[in-house]
């Protein structure tokens with residue numbers, strides 16, 4: 032039985048990836064902070080349905096010895112490094128912890144991989160935020176990076192570390208440059224879930240408006256379930272390589288609002304207000320990817336488009352808030 036080790040398993044992508052790999056017959060191991068293990072009801076709700084099918088190991092990405100023990104114990108065949116401080120807005124409030132956690136965490140993971148499981152395959156969750164102030168539209172694997180936040184900078188560092196471990200030590204280490212991907216399991220701080228949850232709360236009279244920041248920002252949005260499949264496909268290749276994964280469509284936050292509210296029979300213009308406090312000091316104005324390389328080499332294609340994504344998220348939140 033192949034063994035997969037996932038950091039960030041309690042998050043949106045981690046939970047979908049754990050499901051996918053378990054379904055493929057892998058032994059799935061997740062690195063989880065001890066505080067999360069002690070607060071399962073709140074911090075592990077995305078994994079509740081998988082709890083007897085996967086193994087969770089307490090560990091901390093901020094120290095090498097903790098990872099050393101875990102790699103020694105698990106001896107993984109595939110490593111998916113998803114853990115990060117992933118909320119871009121927060122990275123402006125605390126640049127230092129974002130850089131420390133994201134860069135050191137990736138470095139320690141790579142180092143443990145090199146020292147203890149060098150014949151395994153390693154996936155790093157890079158991000159379209161690396162393109163930041165974009166040099167071209169659409170972006171592909173050759174587009175230069177120009178990050179606009181500590182989060183984006185930390186992902187560029189992780190990308191370079193991963194590529195360097197591949198080139199310097201001959202390891203199978205790849206970067207997935209994933210564009211925004213959402214789902215019914217998305218955290219409430221991200222704009223799509225903030226919108227879908229507010230649509231439901233407004234519909235049931237629990238809220239009367241939704242305060243957002245920049246409604247004109249454009250993003251290339253897909254569904255997390257499609258994107259974790261791409262992660263796995265990257266590790267099934269003969270040769271390690273980096274891939275852009277995206278929907279090849281871009282939409283404004285305003286369009287997302289318009290469609291989400293209309294599913295509940297509401298007009299977003301009556302409820303959405305734009306507030307300066309939700310603007311970022313430096314915004315990424317437009318992201319639009321070109322994933323022809325992934326289509327050609329991996330044979331990957333997204334199955335859930337923009338409209339279906341919004342419908343799934345809004346319907347799920349309408350159900351969730353019905354009885355509140």
Ligand code: F7E
Nearest residue numbers: 117119158159160210211220221222223243244245248309
């Ligand atoms: O913002 C605008 C905001 O926080 C999307 C992460 O997974 O994808 C995600 O990063 C856009 C931005 O995601 C609000 O200014 C307006 O332009 O949902 P978000 P993100 O920053 O694009 C990338 C690929 C990652 O790697 C990240 O980890 O929406 N926006 N008003 C708002 N955003 C938020 N959160 N809240 C608002 O009220």
